[in-house]
Amino acid sequence: LSKNRQIFIKDVPQAEVAENHFEHRTGVIPDPGPGQVLVKTILLSVDPANRAYMNFDTFNPKMGAGQVLGAFGIAEVLSGDGLDPGTLVFCQPGWQEYAAIDTATAIPVKVRSKLSHHLGVLGLTGMTAYFGMLDIGEPREGETVLVSAAAGATGNVAGQLARIHGARVVGITSSDEKNRYLQDELGFAATVNRKSPTFFDDVKAACPDGVDVFFDNTGGPALDAALQVFNQKSRLVVCGAISTYNTDRPGAALNIQLTQLALLRLKVQGFVVLDDIARWPEAEEKMAGWINAGALKPVEEIIDGLENAPRALIGLLAGENLGKRMVRVAPDPS
Numbered sequence: 499l500s501k502n503r504q505i506f507i508k509d510v511p512q513a514e515v516a517e518n519h520f521e522h523r524t525g526v527i528p529d530p531g532p533g534q535v536l537v538k539t540i541l542l543s544v545d546p547a548n549r550a551y552m553n554f555d556t557f558n559p560k561m562g563a564g565q566v567l568g569a570f571g572i573a574e575v576l577s578g579d580g581l582d583p584g585t586l587v588f589c590q591p592g593w594q595e596y597a598a599i600d601t602a603t604a605i606p607v608k609v610r611s612k613l614s615h616h617l618g619v620l621g622l623t624g625m626t627a628y629f630g631m632l633d634i635g636e637p638r639e640g641e642t643v644l645v646s647a648a649a650g651a652t653g654n655v656a657g658q659l660a661r662i663h664g665a666r667v668v669g670i671t672s673s674d675e676k677n678r679y680l681q682d683e684l685g686f687a688a689t690v691n692r693k694s695p696t697f698f699d700d701v702k703a704a705c706p707d708g709v710d711v712f713f714d715n716t717g718g719p720a721l722d723a724a725l726q727v728f729n730q731k732s733r734l735v736v737c738g739a740i741s742t743y744n745t746d747r748p749g750a751a752l753n754i755q756l757t758q759l760a761l762l763r764l765k766v767q768g769f770v771v772l773d774d775i776a777r778w779p780e781a782e783e784k785m786a787g788w789i790n791a792g793a794l795k796p797v798e799e800i801i802d803g804l805e806n807a808p809r810a811l812i813g814l815l816a817g818e819n820l821g822k823r824m825v826r827v828a829p830d831p832s
């Protein structure tokens with residue numbers, strides 16, 4: 499076996515993350531301990547959460563200098579306890595070629611599509627969109643559904659799922675080009691550019707009948723705008739707050755008075771997709787059906803090379819990506 503290329507956190511970023519916050523090293527391939535497997539990383543998921551891991555405790559304890567940055571991915575089991583060599587698993591190998599991980603945290607992938615789909619539309623972000631939009635948002639025929647970071651991995655799927663359920667979907671992104679794509683290729687009814695100087699008015703104009711569901715990935719100005727257009731009995735799906743992950747400011751707040759919340763009968767609910775992991779197979783089945791029927795379009799981009807992981811994350815936080823961004827560390831097994 500070759501050596502293990504790894505990317506460590508060198509300094510925890512105080513505000514915007516940059517390449518010099520990371521250190522590339524070559525280490526040894528670890529031996530799996532009892533109850534562990536040695537895995538070889540194939541694809542790494544590039545997530546806003548990679549940045550949040552260095553800010554605060556998430557579903558992982560806060561990470562700091564001297565640690566390999568945590569990251570989800572798809573990997574191949576090479577040896578160890580409880581899983582056969584060759585098994586493909588969804589797990590958290592982190593930014594490295596080889597990792598020893600607890601077998602209990604490795605979820606075997608039943609490959610039913612392109613492997614990369616299992617990290618995107620049929621993986622973490624697709625599942626996030628599925629449970630967030632359908633269990634909490636509950637979009638109905640004719641309702642207006644607003645989605646922030648709508649051209650991103652989670653947002654584009656959340657929007658497509660709402661459209662499949664008969665809603666009129668409005669997306670917020672940072673570029674006219676992404677917005678054109680959402681309208682021309684993914685069936686969004688309208689879009690708004692969050693960088694527009696008239697952003698709040700643009701959201702109102704794009705939602706003439708108000709908003710029944712807001713699937714919020716960003717917090718910040720998009721959430722403040724949505725609060726002006728919520729209809730009675732609307733639902734706010736709190737998926738994430740990316741507007742504050744790459745800054746030195748504290749987390750985004752929900753700027754609404756309790757009386758207003760009551761009068762709106764607004765349902766506000768956060769969630770973590772990992773809580774529903776037992777239901778992922780059922781969700782995958784439905785999502786695969788919509789993909790096969792041509793109703794749900796997978797949107798993904800793959801950047802080659804572990805060494806490009808920091809750049810891929812920095813670019814994601816700058817809004818470069820269209821759909822699910824991943825880093826390829828090794829070829830798909832044949």
Ligand SMILES: NC(=O)c1ccc[n+]([C@@H]2O[C@H](COP(=O)([O-])OP(=O)(O)OC[C@H]3O[C@@H](n4cnc5c(N)ncnc54)[C@H](OP(=O)(O)O)[C@@H]3O)[C@@H](O)[C@H]2O)c1
Pocket residue numbers: 544545546547622623626647648649650651652653670671672673676692715716718736737738739740741742769770771772814815816817818819821822823
């Ligand atoms: N609750 C859960 O279980 C769960 C699971 C997975 C992900 N999430 C959350 O889902 C959200 C989306 O994650 P993702 O993996 O799908 O990433 P993504 O949407 O593919 O990528 C992030 C996007 O966020 C937008 N963005 C970046 N900086 C921003 C800022 N300062 N203000 C507003 N928007 C900004 C950019 O799009 P534009 O520039 O075009 O706006 C960028 O493309 C994140 O908040 C993440 O934490 C939650």
